Amino acid sequence: MRTRATLAAVSGALAVAALVAPAARAADSGSSHRAALGAVPQASGHGRTAFTAGTRAAGAPYELNVTFSNFKIGKAYKVGPTSHVSIPVSYTLTHGADVDVTAPDFETGPYLYKGSFDDWSNLVLGDAAATCSATSSTVAACKGRIDIYAAYGDLENADAGSWTAAAEAIDWNGQLDVTDPDISKIGIADQGGLAKTLVQRTSTLTVNASPEPVKKGGTITVTGKLSRANWETNKYGNYTGQSVKLQFRKKGSSTYTTVRTIRTSSTGNLKTTVKASVDGYYRYAFAGNTTTPAVNAAGDFVDVR
Known part of the structure; x- marks a missing residue:
């Protein structure tokens, strides 16, 4: 060093x-x-x-x-x-x-x-x-x-x-x-x-909710990835085994509510499914800890028809 x-x-x-x-x-x-x-x-x-x-x-x-x-x-x-x-x-x-x-x-x-x-x-x-x-x-x-x-x-x-x-x-x-x-x-x-x-x-978090659009009652798959800075490789690396919340914000609302909490995989990936009900935004939210700051993914809109 x-x-x-x-x-x-x-x-x-x-x-x-x-x-x-x-x-x-x-x-x-x-x-x-x-x-x-x-x-x-x-x-x-x-x-x-x-x-x-x-x-x-x-x-x-x-x-x-x-x-x-x-x-x-x-x-x-x-x-x-x-x-x-x-x-x-x-x-x-x-x-x-x-x-x-x-x-x-x-x-x-x-x-x-x-x-x-x-x-x-x-x-x-x-x-x-x-x-x-x-x-x-x-x-x-x-x-x-x-x-x-x-x-x-x-x-x-x-x-x-x-x-x-x-x-x-x-x-x-x-x-x-x-x-x-x-x-x-x-x-x-x-x-x-x-x-x-x-x-x-520094941490980064992504989200993707699909399919878009989706029929009401259909299954939405929400994927994402949590990464954080690796100071030894000078790149972002996988952040594994971390609790991350899947959150939903109804169209027209300004408030996200937690749907469930899941853990990142050995590659930092996230994946879960939910049933489509109303139009809105899905995001993942990581609360952070002493070594890694909190981060929220930008909401991904899903049109429910």
Whole structure:
């Protein structure tokens, strides 16, 4: 995975050393920010011993006097098989008097991680640093984005579901793009557990009711298919064994009522029959779950004669 590949290559003080080297930083600001802030959870996310107060190893970054709060993010985000989803967030950054958040080499940004803060299995970051506006001498209001690229391997199918929000900051203190940086002068703050959201595999649902027209009392066969995004193949795949409702809306009405509930087959297909009574629309409706959003098929009209 793209994010994991970046993170797996670096850790601890070596991560920062690699990132501040000019050759290691990408030409565009988005890529450099993704790389730079992406190293912070890797450096401090597994044990965090390098940044624990009083136990910081010699030559490691110091613990930056920054905390985060009031993190705002939506409840759920749908990601298709090749989607780029950019998630807007906001948060409050509180810092010590010795931290200059307006410095050109101070960066902060939000991210999402899957699993626990101390031992995450995946994370996604933003393409660019957040922007912050001071609300007092020690508080700033920040806005940023978290970018997910399904087509570039940011997600595996098992990643669908609940994610946790976090924020981080790096104060480079003049060590940015320095050939031989002093790692001990670089400050890092990293805080998890700020909010929860769902990252879901986009779903699709079809329906076809036939024959059309049909005689009153005749049999109508209603078929359909439930699919959802496969982030590993970058295509839609069958969603099997799921409960789906067959619903009917009488012509002239605006309300669907449930006729029965059936399950998708091993290929995600749906099939059932009903008796024709009056003109109206048939559709399938999937209620959704934590990994896959709800979806309704467009109603298919049947003329009963």
